[in-house]
Amino acid sequence: MDVRYVPAYSTRLKFESGSWKVLPPNSSDPMGMVDPVWMESNWDAIGLRAYTVQDSTYDRFLLLGGVSITILAYIAIVTTRTFITKALKRD
Structure with a gap:
């Protein structure tokens, strides 16, 4: 071929x-x-x-969504880590 x-x-x-x-x-x-x-x-x-x-507005929407999810995930990780640290801390 x-x-x-x-x-x-x-x-x-x-x-x-x-x-x-x-x-x-x-x-x-x-x-x-x-x-x-x-x-x-x-x-x-x-x-x-x-x-x-496609329109550039769609690309900007996807970027904003990705950044928002990243920030929310970071906040959730920090909050969970703080909660677990306080719950497992033994004085």
Whole structure:
């Protein structure tokens, strides 16, 4: 079996507000590196799967959630350690 890399070039599509829009060509980006649509080839079945870029608000929400969980876990560990130390302390 011969395996080779074949690049997938974009059709300059952007999914925005529930519809597809064609972007104008960008002369400073000949290989389509600044393109909102990613394409992968799948040789088993003929079709198209488009991946859209998610909003940055979602990323910020995930970061804030992770930091909050980390802080709450630290507070729970310190509180539990203090409680156990006081309960096991023998004067």
